[in-house]
Amino acid sequence: MLVKLTNLERLISVLKDGKWHLGDELAAKVSWRFGHTVFEARKKGYLIEKRKVAHNQFQYRLLAA
Incomplete structure (x- = not known):
């Protein structure tokens, strides 16, 4: 049986490494x-931290709890 992950689960699975991720990557892996x-x-x-890296381009990362 295939389990469909929620967008929240997908987001956390990408960000849980603690590294910065571009919005474009999150749009592709989570949802637009x-x-x-x-x-x-x-x-x-x-x-979740957000920083601007270029005009209209941001990066996101999950801070450890």
Whole structure:
């Protein structure tokens, strides 16, 4: 049986390495609406950092709890 991961589960699985990830990568691996998923994750207590790397381009990483 194939288990479908939620966008939140996909986001955390990408970010759990603690490294910076480009928004483009998250859009490809999570959803083109990954920003909403980041918002959901923060509401649930995940500490997700965001930094600007270029015009209209950002990176994200999960801080260890």
